[in-house]
Amino acid sequence: AHSARVTFTGHGVKALPASQEEALLRVAQEALHNALRHSGADHVDVTLDRRDGGAVLRVTDDGSGFDPQAVRRAGRHLGLVSMRDRASGAGGTLTVESAPGKGTTIEMEVPGG
Template sequence: ALVDRDPARAKGELHQVATLAAEAADELRAAVVELRPAALEEDGLVATLRTQIQVLDRAHSARVTFTGHGVKALPAAQEEAMLRVAQEALHNALRHSGAEHVQVTLRRRGTGTVLRITDDGGGFDPRTVRRAGRHLGLVSMRDRAGGTGGRLTVRSAPGEGTTIEMEVPGG
């Protein structure tokens, strides 16, 4: 009704609504970021990953699964880095790959721990992505892995899906 009676006022009101919505979204993002480490600290990496992956599986058409193999508690910095890498890799797989299935595994390898995210999506050429300046979060994932003494490996090719693996040393 206001649009018909007073378009200028309606425009101002809509601008105010957009501003409030943006502020609310920022507050929600900040709250979620604050909650993640608390869940990780309280429940540990395996339980936190399992819960988040169950939510993603329900929210997306792709099947998202998790398997944990004998992983005990890791140093807090390693657990947070692995969680963030998993979140970024899952985001990329679910948003960009067109995958029907995304598998996340966490397991021991020797004295270290390996996180692997594999999808059956469209894949990409990592060299082309780097040249195009669209890193899909690869740089931040590598930084997170390196910051905990670990390493990140990315295997992908067009039409062949993607595997991202993060390995951290154990004690």
């Protein structure tokens, strides 16, 4: 359905509270969906790593990138809003790093149990 090469790597993450695992999964799904639908990337890399007692999820693409502030102002897109809500609902944080021509990295950190 798409031409991007998608990789996943995970290191050292132990079981987390179910609510955090579900939030990580939902954010990974939406970030991956966005990367495949909007970015035209050749590569999308998904990583899940242990940090302190919790975990960090990263979804990085080498596609078109976008201006996150302009999208926030436009206000009618639900995906980025729902990722933020999921992250904060799980006691974590979401960071969106993107710029036109520079690709996109979505990072979510959760604290663990």
